[in-house]
Amino acid sequence: xxxxxxxxxxxxxxxxxxxxxxxxxxxxxxxxxxxxxxxxxxxxxxxxxxxxxxxxxxxxxxxxxxxxxxxxxxxxxxxxxxxxxxxxxxxxxxxxxxxxxxxxxxxxxxxxxxxxxxxxxxxxxxxxxxxxxxxxxxxx
Amino acid sequence: xxxxxxxxxxxxxxxxxxxxxxxxxxxxxxxxxxxxxxxxxxxxxxxxxxxxxxxxxxxxxxxxxxxxxxxxxxxxxxxxxxxxxxxxxxxxxxxxxxxxxxxxxxxxxxxxxxxxxxxxxxxxxxxxxxxxxxxxxxxx
DNA sequence: TATTGTTATACTCTATAACTATA
DNA sequence: TATAGTTATAGAGTATAACAATA
Numbered sequence: 001x002x003x004x005x006x007x008x009x010x011x012x013x014x015x016x017x018x019x020x021x022x023x024x025x026x027x028x029x030x031x032x033x034x035x036x037x038x039x040x041x042x043x044x045x046x047x048x049x050x051x052x053x054x055x056x057x058x059x060x061x062x063x064x065x066x067x068x069x070x071x072x073x074x075x076x077x078x079x080x081x082x083x084x085x086x087x088x089x090x091x092x093x094x095x096x097x098x099x100x101x102x103x104x105x106x107x108x109x110x111x112x113x114x115x116x117x118x119x120x121x122x123x124x125x126x127x128x129x130x131x132x133x134x135x136x137x138x139x140x
Numbered sequence: 141x142x143x144x145x146x147x148x149x150x151x152x153x154x155x156x157x158x159x160x161x162x163x164x165x166x167x168x169x170x171x172x173x174x175x176x177x178x179x180x181x182x183x184x185x186x187x188x189x190x191x192x193x194x195x196x197x198x199x200x201x202x203x204x205x206x207x208x209x210x211x212x213x214x215x216x217x218x219x220x221x222x223x224x225x226x227x228x229x230x231x232x233x234x235x236x237x238x239x240x241x242x243x244x245x246x247x248x249x250x251x252x253x254x255x256x257x258x259x260x261x262x263x264x265x266x267x268x269x270x271x272x273x274x275x276x277x278x279x280x
Numbered sequence: 281t282a283t284t285g286t287t288a289t290a291c292t293c294t295a296t297a298a299c300t301a302t303a
Numbered sequence: 304t305a306t307a308g309t310t311a312t313a314g315a316g317t318a319t320a321a322c323a324a325t326a
Contacts, residue, residue: 005265010253012272017157022200034294034315052285060162062318067286072315089284089325113150119278124271125145131264131271132152138259174292174317192308202295207309212292229302229307 020114027109031102036061036069041078041103042110049082049092078102160254167249171242176201176209181218181243182250189222189232218242 003011028038036059043058044050052070056063070093073079078099084090095103117125143151168178176199183198184190192210196203210233213219218239224230235243257265 005262005269006253006257007251009265009269009272010257012269012276015276016272017160020157025200036316060165063285065317091285110154111147111150113146116275116278117146117150120271120275122145124274125149127267128271129145129149129152131260131268132149132156134264135256135260136152136155138256176293203308205294231308
């Protein structure tokens with residue numbers, strides 16, 4: 001049974017993502033962070049406070065887990081909790097100055113394309129970019 | 141500062157992978173498996189015994205963790221440990237009949253391309269496939 | 281009453297170090 | 304001595320359920 005282009009492309013993408021997962025785990029560990037912590041810090045916008053529940057949504061986990069995650073980041077002086085002024089049930093999380101530095105490193109690290117991408121021809125990179133623009137538009 | 145095609149493509153790929161991570165976590169949870177368990181079962185070949193250390197390598201974790209992971213899969217009747225005949229230090233892991241059924245479901249589920257891929261034109265899918273063939277070759 | 285975040289609990293993942301049995 | 308796997312331990316992620324404060 002012949003595989004469709006979609007299935008074949010998907011298989012190659014899986015391999016690519018698995019390899020990338022290895023790179024990610026390694027890089028994140030070097031920064032002394034767990035994967036969820038790295039995801040959270042990457043998502044946090046220095047210019048916009050993020051709520052606990054928003055982090056839970058991003059991390060795709062139960063809200064109860066975010067309490068401990070932010071506790072640990074707060075204990076390390078990376079972030080701080082702030083009370084929301086309009087709704088006092090809500091707590092927001094913001095960076096400390098040290099946290100901002102760490103975030104810069106995380107973002108720089110995650111924004112660096114892997115060898116599989118940088119090794120492609122400029123033309124392939126451009127085509128890849130355009131295809132994924134269409135893919136994102138389709139899925140949304 | 142203008143972003144390069146590689147950086148731009150990488151950013152889109154990252155979003156794609158995050159969305160895929162959500163799909164994966166959801167699907168795996170529905171099968172009653174943890175992500176590492178799913179990775180392990182997907183990697184295991186029904187026709188070829190896999191060693192504990194090979195699983196540790198695939199999961200990108202310390203070998204000591206594989207003991208507990210396989211313990212739990214074994215307790216659920218999904219896999220069985222076998223002693224290697226040539227080197228009695230080595231243990232291999234094989235599927236039980238029930239495990240084989242579960243593996244079929246996992247593989248079928250993971251092989252299913254996401255909407256972002258199936259929604260692309262046949263031409264885009266073909267181009268994507270070819271680009272990732274070159275990307276994989278380059279990285280290796 | 282409903283929502284946000286926390287606490288309590290139990291289970292899994294993870295790394296490190298020490299151990300065993302084999303080689 | 305070296306290697307494969309295990310055990311012991313500690314810390315972190317995860318879900319569920321119950322709870323407090325606020326809306």
